[in-house]
């Protein structure tokens with residue numbers, strides 16, 4: 001996605017790109033400040049282990065695979081995600097950090113599919129870093145699927 005976008009944070013009017021470099025969806029609306037991460041892989045149980053979690057921790061990778069199984073599909077791997085509202089500041093020296101979201105409750109993004117596709121959305125259960133807020137408390141995320149012209 002980043003080679004086509006030419007930037008780190010996709011915004012209104014930008015297309016999301018498949019692993020075969022075809023536009024799969026476009027961002028039609030975005031009421032947030034537009035900071036959506038494209039650098040960080042989906043969280044997984046290994047990530048939480050590296051953060052010191054000794055027991056199983058819910059994670060976006062397992063959420064994806066569970067959702068796909070529910071509809072009779074299997075993802076061969078967890079793809080590089082579009083992390084909506086995840087703020088990963090990038091400093092001039094290239095270093096990254098875990099920022100608090102810049103979005104506020106009620107912000108929304110509208111994606112328009114440009115081809116048949118399966119979209120999986122995981123409200124990231126990350127509660128060990130501030131990506132879900134300074135209190136490290138994940139919140140609900142909701143979605144609707146609309147059909148036809150808007």
Ligand SMILES: [Zn+2]
Pocket residue numbers: 042043059060061122123124125126
């Ligand atoms: Zn996650």
